[in-house]
Amino acid sequence: MRYSKIPNETVRRLPVYLRGLTLISQQGLSSVSSSKLADFVSVNPWQIRKDFSYFGDFGTRGVGYNIENLARQIKKILKLDTTRKTALVGVGNLGSAIMAYTGFGTYGFQITAAFDNDPAKIGRKMNDVAVESISMLDTLGKRQVDMAIIAVPEQAAQDVADSLVRAGIKGILNFSPRRIVVPKKIKVITIDIATDLARLPYYI
Amino acid sequence: MRYSKIPNETVRRLPVYLRGLTLISQQGLSSVSSSKLADFVSVNPWQIRKDFSYFGDFGTRGVGYNIENLARQIKKILKLDTTRKTALVGVGNLGSAIMAYTGFGTYGFQITAAFDNDPAKIGRKMNDVAVESISMLDTLGKRQVDMAIIAVPEQAAQDVADSLVRAGIKGILNFSPRRIVVPKKIKVITIDIATDLARLPYYI
DNA sequence: GTGACTTTGTGAATGTGAACACAAGCACTA
């Protein structure tokens, strides 16, 4: 396995491949060619092969890739080979949607903690997880949770982020449109629905 | 104004600039330099200037950019200078979150129609919009709605997309992780929460 | 084992975007 100098764009595509593989394996197949996989994920076959070649030789010429093995390798590269505990902050509509979302399983994510500042919500159970007060964020470090999802109103986003950093969280998925400032050791990925939507008219 | 060969990445950043400008103008300023704007949007000053230079000379050397004028130009480029009617399909947790989201105003979006297939939800009003049956999707074409947001379970996503295409929708923002197949005249932007989250551990 | 066929893996070419440095232009002061 080479692991050297993996392009950012390749990392961005790996989860997509993983999803495609899961879909294909549900059809009972055990092996897949780059062009078959390409149909599923809308990426060119040569792009797929190039991406995989950054890590090592996973395929068999004349046959294709063993689905199970390939999926395992990708998970290992993305450090998804262990179950990851994730915290959710903000249990409004968006938070509830995230909580109910079943797509995280493929990647080994497990939401094991949920926080909100609304007293009416605190204590209530959602998906077997009891909602806690925001003031309990500090305890996350001791609970082996190293990732968090921020789904609070934008005014509160920075404060929550600060608390998460203090608690030792290492990665944040931020749904608020506000820019969040954190030490640069900590990785933040921001999803802003409105900015994505705003691109659409340009292409119409 | 030049308008020739605008890099995709620039188009992706324009809505971000627009948001930054809105934020800054709320501070009562009327003019801003590229480096001041850079602080707000986390993009390098020279990148900002380069991006703007693709369209024309908006700034004044020694001074900066007139906020109001720049915002107007960006809106024009992104075709956001008119109010755009948007339909929302799927009023579950995610759909409700989108409905309640106030960030669309900056870009001139207005959600004027909402659809669901749950009889319990049909007829109910959310944000002054009455939820309609999915079977009414066909009527969108006559209502001058040309964009839609898909927030339904992934099994239903393709069917909904097909209906939207038949109704004459030209742009789709897709929240389901399933790949959606549409005529290539129609622009689809997909946001898959799980794939974004899945990148996070790699960088930790 | 041989030939026909498939599919991978990758060096090289091409394309695209980011980073940079600096000349050109404007405001303001005296």
Place this chain on the structure above:
DNA sequence: TAGTGCTTGTGTTCACATTCACAAAGTCAC
């Protein structure tokens, strides 16, 4: 009007990503 201080606009360089073409390596049938 001349001088000083800022900030823009952009040609150039550099870094990264995509595309392509094809040799290498496997399967399968006989």
